[in-house]
Amino acid sequence: MIKVAIVDDHKILTEGLQGLITDSGLATVVGVAHSAGQCRLSIGFWKPDVLLLDVGLPDISGIDFCKELKQEFPDIAILALTTHDEYSVVRQMLDNGASGYVIKNALPDEILAGIEAVAAGQTFLCHEIDLLMKRPSGKNIWLTERERELLRLVSEGLTNGEIADKIFLSPETIKGYRKNLLLKLGAKNTAVLVKMAFEQKLI
Structure with missing residues (x-):
């Protein structure tokens, strides 16, 4: 079973995600942090396969934190889960080592598909972000x-x-x-x- 950790400061969202992931039978949630600081303290104990990471954290940009985590824990697959749908933010997350990008209003099935894909070593973009990245480059x-x-x-x-x-x-x-x-x-x-x-x- 895939071990998932969640780093997001929205408590209601993290509770909903925990329920979704646990009920899916696909993965199990090994830890939740509401800031990068909390995550740093615990990630070594959690040893997740996949980390769901918000871009807008209260103490550091998720973009910078993604880079830091990948340097320290290169084997953890990072799936960005965020409200940001701007090309430059997606690009920076992927350049900093994220394996996937899902926006928070994506369908539950897409979030689970994202977890499964990045855990298997693939890159995953939810439908909306996939369309954004394929747009003519003049807009990007x-x-x-x-x-x-x-x-x-x-x-x-x-x-x-x-x-x-x-x-x-x-x-x-x-x-x-x-x-x-x-x-x-x-x-x-x-x-x-x-x-x-x-x-x-x-x-």
């Missing part, structure tokens, strides 16, 4: 780590010179990066760029 914006850092500094209102000092690059290089960002996001100026960055949760 994927930024490199450096571009995201630059975008964050631009959104803080720093000039090219100030950004250059901060990340040890020449103002000319920053100018090129900024131009690329405008092109990539299809923004006509910095104000639009910053607005899009926040709307699409790119930073």
